[in-house]
Amino acid sequence: MEHAALDLSLDSAALTARLVDIPSVSGTEGPLADAIEQALRKLPHLTVDRHGNNVVARTHLGRAERVVLAGHIDTVPIADNVPSRLDDEGVLWGCGTSDMKSGVAVQLRIAATVPSPNRDLTFVFYDNEEVAADLNGLGHIARTHPDWLAGDFAVLLEPTDGEVEGGCQGTLRVILRTEGERAHSARGWMGSNAIHAAAPILARLAAYEPRRPVIDGLEYREGLNAVRVSGGVAGNVVPDECAVTVNFRYAPDRTPEEALAHVREVFEGCGVAEMIVDDHSPGALPGLSHPAAAAFMAAVGGTARPKFGWTDVSRFSALGVPAVNYGPGDPLYAHKRDEHVIASRIPHCEERLRAWLTA
Amino acid sequence: MEHAALDLSLDSAALTARLVDIPSVSGTEGPLADAIEQALRKLPHLTVDRHGNNVVARTHLGRAERVVLAGHIDTVPIADNVPSRLDDEGVLWGCGTSDMKSGVAVQLRIAATVPSPNRDLTFVFYDNEEVAADLNGLGHIARTHPDWLAGDFAVLLEPTDGEVEGGCQGTLRVILRTEGERAHSARGWMGSNAIHAAAPILARLAAYEPRRPVIDGLEYREGLNAVRVSGGVAGNVVPDECAVTVNFRYAPDRTPEEALAHVREVFEGCGVAEMIVDDHSPGALPGLSHPAAAAFMAAVGGTARPKFGWTDVSRFSALGVPAVNYGPGDPLYAHKRDEHVIASRIPHCEERLRAWLTA
Numbered sequence: 001m002e003h004a005a006l007d008l009s010l011d012s013a014a015l016t017a018r019l020v021d022i023p024s025v026s027g028t029e030g031p032l033a034d035a036i037e038q039a040l041r042k043l044p045h046l047t048v049d050r051h052g053n054n055v056v057a058r059t060h061l062g063r064a065e066r067v068v069l070a071g072h073i074d075t076v077p078i079a080d081n082v083p084s085r086l087d088d089e090g091v092l093w094g095c096g097t098s099d100m101k102s103g104v105a106v107q108l109r110i111a112a113t114v115p116s117p118n119r120d121l122t123f124v125f126y127d128n129e130e131v132a133a134d135l136n137g138l139g140h141i142a143r144t145h146p147d148w149l150a151g152d153f154a155v156l157l158e159p160t161d162g163e164v165e166g167g168c169q170g171t172l173r174v175i176l177r178t179e180g181e182r183a184h185s186a187r188g189w190m191g192s193n194a195i196h197a198a199a200p201i202l203a204r205l206a207a208y209e210p211r212r213p214v215i216d217g218l219e220y221r222e223g224l225n226a227v228r229v230s231g232g233v234a235g236n237v238v239p240d241e242c243a244v245t246v247n248f249r250y251a252p253d254r255t256p257e258e259a260l261a262h263v264r265e266v267f268e269g270c271g272v273a274e275m276i277v278d279d280h281s282p283g284a285l286p287g288l289s290h291p292a293a294a295a296f297m298a299a300v301g302g303t304a305r306p307k308f309g310w311t312d313v314s315r316f317s318a319l320g321v322p323a324v325n326y327g328p329g330d331p332l333y334a335h336k337r338d339e340h341v342i343a344s345r346i347p348h349c350e351e352r353l354r355a356w357l358t359a
Numbered sequence: 360m361e362h363a364a365l366d367l368s369l370d371s372a373a374l375t376a377r378l379v380d381i382p383s384v385s386g387t388e389g390p391l392a393d394a395i396e397q398a399l400r401k402l403p404h405l406t407v408d409r410h411g412n413n414v415v416a417r418t419h420l421g422r423a424e425r426v427v428l429a430g431h432i433d434t435v436p437i438a439d440n441v442p443s444r445l446d447d448e449g450v451l452w453g454c455g456t457s458d459m460k461s462g463v464a465v466q467l468r469i470a471a472t473v474p475s476p477n478r479d480l481t482f483v484f485y486d487n488e489e490v491a492a493d494l495n496g497l498g499h500i501a502r503t504h505p506d507w508l509a510g511d512f513a514v515l516l517e518p519t520d521g522e523v524e525g526g527c528q529g530t531l532r533v534i535l536r537t538e539g540e541r542a543h544s545a546r547g548w549m550g551s552n553a554i555h556a557a558a559p560i561l562a563r564l565a566a567y568e569p570r571r572p573v574i575d576g577l578e579y580r581e582g583l584n585a586v587r588v589s590g591g592v593a594g595n596v597v598p599d600e601c602a603v604t605v606n607f608r609y610a611p612d613r614t615p616e617e618a619l620a621h622v623r624e625v626f627e628g629c630g631v632a633e634m635i636v637d638d639h640s641p642g643a644l645p646g647l648s649h650p651a652a653a654a655f656m657a658a659v660g661g662t663a664r665p666k667f668g669w670t671d672v673s674r675f676s677a678l679g680v681p682a683v684n685y686g687p688g689d690p691l692y693a694h695k696r697d698e699h700v701i702a703s704r705i706p707h708c709e710e711r712l713r714a715w716l717t718a
Contacts, residue, residue, distance in 0.1 A: 169545065173594055185606045186528065186668040188569075188582030195585035195603070199565040202558035210547075223547035226554035228591030229601065235532055235638065236606060238584050244554070247544045247595060279594065309545040 006039040008112035012105045012350045013092060013343035019073075019101040020084035020094040026074040026135075029053040029127040033073060036125050039108065045115040046123075049148060053127040054137040056148045057111060059120050065292045066120040068154035068321065069353070070138065071104045072129030072312075079337040090343045097341040098329030103157025106328065106350045110357065117357040119292060122151055129312065133281075138315050146319055153292040154316040155353070159329025162345060164300060166218050166286025166324045168307040168314050172248040172259050173227070173279040176201055176272045182233060182240040191238040195231045198242045200270040202226065205246070208266065213251045216288035218306040220251035224266065245278065249308065252283030252317070284314040287322015299356030300326060365398040367471035371464045371709045372451060372702035378460040379443035379453040385433040385494075388412040388486040392432060395484050398467065404474040405482075408507060412486040413496040415507045416470060418479050424651050425479040427513035427680065428712070429497065430463045431488030431671075438696040449702045456700040457688030462516025465687065465709045469716065476716040478651060481510055488671065492640075497674050505678055512651040513675040514712075518688025521704060523659060525577045525645025525683045527666040527673055531607040531618050532586070532638040535560055535631045541592060541599040550597040554590045557601045559629040561585065564605070567625065572610045575647035577665040579610035583625065604637065608667065611642030611676070643673040646681015658715030659685060 006018060024032040033053035040048045046057040053073075075096040084094030092102075104125065111123050126137030133139065141148055178198045183191025210222040224246060231242030250259045259282075264275065287293050288304060297304060304324065307313070313323035328349040333339045365377060383391040392412035399407045405416040412432075434455035443453030451461075463484065470482050485496030492498065500507055537557045542550025569581040583605060590601030609618045618641075623634065646652050647663060656663060663683065666672070672682035687708040692698045 171545070171595075184668070185582060185584050185586055186530070186608050187580075188584045188608065189580060193564070193584050195588050196561060196565040198588075199558065199561035202555060202561055205552070206555040206558040221546075221548060223544060225544050225547045225552050225597050226590070227544055227594055227596060227598065229554050229557075229588050230591070231585070232587030232589070232604065235586055235604070236530070237586060239586065242588065245591065245594070249545050249547065309543070 006035045008039050008108055012109045012346040015105040015108060016097060016102045016341065016346055017084040017086065017092060019105055020082060020096050023078060023082055024074050025077050026128050026131040029074050033125065033127065036073065036108070040111060043112060046111060051141060051144060052137065054141050055125040056141065057123040059117065061116070061120050063118065063120040066122060066151040067292055068122040068124060068149060068151040068316070069107045069110060069157065070124035070126070070154060071100050071107050071157045072127065072137065073104055073125050074127050074130050076130050076335045081337060081339060086343060091340050092343045093340045095339060098159045098339050099334035100158055100327055100329055102329050102341045102346045103327035105346060106157055106353065109350050110353055114354060114357055118359060119357060121357070124149065138312055142315055142319055149316065149319050149321065151321050153287060153290050153296065154321050154323035155296065156313055156323060156325045157327035158311065158325045159327050159331040159334055160325050161330045162328060162349065163302055164297065164304040164324050164326045165307040166216060166288055166304040167252045167284045168309065168311045169220060169252060170250045170254065170256065170259055170283030171281050171310050172250065172263060174246050174263055175276040175278050176244045176246060176267060177274040178242045178271060179273040180238065180240045183238040185236045185238055188238050193238050194240050194242040197271050198231070198244055201244050201267060201272065204266055204270060211251065213253055215251060215253050216286045218286055218304055220306045221308060222251055223249045250283060252285045256280055256282040281310050282314055282318060284317030285322050286324060290322055293322060295359065296356050299359065300352045365394045367398055367467055371468045371705040374464040374467060375456060375461045375700065375705055376443040376445065376451060378463055379441060379455050382437060382441055383433050384436050385487050385490040388433050392484065392486065395432065395467070399470060402471060405470060410500060410503060411496065413500050414484040415500065416482040418476065420475070420479050422477065422479040425481060425510040426651055427481040427483060427508060427510040427675070428466045428469060428516065429483035429485070429513060430459050430466050430516045431486065431496065432463055432484050433486050433489050435489050435694045440696060440698060445702060450699050451702045452699045454698055457518045457698050458693035459517055459686060459688055461688050461700045461705045462686035464705060465516055465712065468709050469712055473713060473716055477718060478716060480716065483508065497671055501674055501678060508675065508678055508680065510680050512646060512649050512655065513680050513682035514655065515672055515682060515684045516686035517670065517684040518686050518690045518693055519684045520689045521687060521708065522661055523656065523663040523683050523685045524666040525575060525647055525663040526611045526643045527668065527670045528579060528611060529609045529613065529615065529618055529642030530640050530669050531609065531622065533605050533622055534635040534637050535603045535605060535626060536633040537601045537630060538632040539597065539599045542597040544595045544597055547597050552597050553599050553601040556630050557590070557603055560603050560626060560631065563625055563629060570610065572612055574610060574612050575645045577645055577663055579665045580667060581610050582608045609642060611644045615639055615641040640669050641673055641677060643676030644681050645683060649681055652681060654718070655715050658718065659711045
């Protein structure tokens with residue numbers, strides 16, 4: 001299907017509607033990436049790079065600082081909610097209105113209307129955020145062109161209902177195995193019970209006191225939870241194996257190595273036969289003490305909240321770029337059939353960013 | 360298939376071979392039950408009753424005591440090991456030689472050759488022992504004609520390699536459920552972890568000190584084991600449910616009610632949300648202090664061993680009849696393709712019983 005070129009002189013709410021009307025379910029972002037690339041290439045103050053369906057545009061003004069504005073261009077599957085529809089009360093309905101084509105519209109508007117920002121700017125538009133982590137376009141750029149993502153501070157325009165969500169916690173999942181010796185339960189003394197051997201592990205978990213560290217003024221809350229336990233051979237057999245899967249959600253002042261070392265320490269002396277790392281995604285520091293971030297907070301107002309769940313800001317953090325989420329959409333309506341955004345919030349968000357980048 | 364009538368004047372090893380040659384895999388015991396019934400009905404000192412493929416024969420001599428000799432007539436499926444074969448070294452091979460047609464042959468020989476025993480005798484031949492408990496012929500008789508099983512002491516001629524195995528332990532299986540509240544593991548404090556709630560249960564199990572009570576001179580060994588544990592919703596969810604399945608093997612000095620009360624007491628205060636009885640089979644007292652049993656032990660010699668696993672002697676115990684296992688077969692070869700019995704052990708067992716019942 002042919003789409004008219006994107007007109008970046010539209011206001012950001014109208015531009016959001018245009019973006020929604022170019023479908024871009026994960027894996028089918030080509031037409032939208034094309035439209036974004038074409039629109040950006042018309043802007044003489046930007047260089048534009050493309051990798052697959054990921055588009056990166058940058059100023060090169062020699063400013064002391066560089067900030068990154070990033071957003072994914074894909075959506076979850078359409079649910080009878082495309083094309084977009086603006087109702088009489090100023091609510092824009094449609095797939096991606098909140099998550100996160102309204103944020104992408106703000107990126108494009110800043111790119112088009114702030115040719116001489118006080119900080120060098122990098123705009124990142126990436127694909128496949130809504131699907132498996134290994135497909136994520138931001139991850140692909142980070143691996144293939146990490147220099148494209150260089151910067152002092154990054155803002156992901158994910159839906160946050162206009163609040164700043166700083167950094168994110170890391171998540172580590174490990175499997176703790178205990179061993180025993182199989183025997184008929186009528187002669188239990190002939191064996192050794194691997195489920196009983198897991199008792200100290202559960203006791204440590206039950207007694208664990210999670211930290212609540214304050215980082216850049218944000219209070220994080222760690223947590224160490226068993227998310228699965230399994231063991232047993234048959235109703236009359238002393239089992240020789242048991243496994244407790246533990247999920248450690250950790251504040252971003254711990255490195256992945258420190259997080260793993262902490263978990264090892266917690267279960268020291270618990271008779272763990274083997275500890276297997278099942279999954280590990282590091283956290284991301286909010287970086288709110290950086291001058292660019294402080295100026296950002298002053299411009300957008302409000303109080304930043306810590307992000308407990310894992311998000312793509314962590315990918316910037318892994319590259320040494322502190323990052324926050326800040327966008328016009330309401331996360332409660334993301335991925336829903338009745339996804340929508342209050343249209344007036346979109347230019348509001350745009351103005352806050354413009355104020356920050358032109359002060 | 361027509362089978363020649365059973366000739367009870369054969370020696371017990373030859374008679375075993377004849378019994379093996381009448382196949383009686385569980386569910387197909389009819390021809391063998393017919394042959395046994397016909398042979399017993401020729402003996403004027405016995406009354407004979409039949410229920411399905413279960414045959415019971417009794418003397419009515421007005422003796423002070425009555426003992427029961429019982430055996431199942433079914434076998435596991437045939438594995439190219441019928442008809443029977445006696446080799447040059449006096450080993451009789453074939454399906455059921457050990458478990459337990461050699462024992463049934465001894466029963467039949469005693470029935471035929473001891474017309475005036477010192478104790479009234481009851482001979483029980485029952486079906487479906489090798490399959491599901493609810494099909495077991497001894498259980499059927501116990502429910503429909505418990506008077507047929509009345510007695511002061513019972514001997515099951517199961518293979519014990521010529522040793523007496525007294526009574527048996529009971530087995531109780533319960534499921535201990537813990538509850539919590541589901542939450543995303545990134546916000547674990549919003550929920551409550553049901554796996555952590557199981558920590559006190561595993562701690563009690565790990566610390567449990569089983570009894571080793573001596574009953575009628577036999578040392579039993581109890582055991583309390585987790586045989587299964589399961590909990591978990593997903594890798595990022597605080598689980599709201601966990602279940603530990605526990606198997607209590609208990610000595611026969613506890614009644615089923617006492618066993619259940621004991622398990623309740625062990626897990627008192629452990630935060631168990633629900634305790635479900637999954638399976639319960641009571642134990643059986645060895646009853647070796649009874650005069651008939653003492654005379655039996657004196658006649659057969661050796662030292663009785665406790666039976667840790669659950670056996671059909673428990674069905675007699677439930678009717679108030681202490682019971683032991685004692686038979687010529689070797690239990691190590693039961694259910695095996697190379698099942699066999701040393702032929703000379705069969706008349707040996709027969710002679711020991713005859714000595715007891717004619718002294």
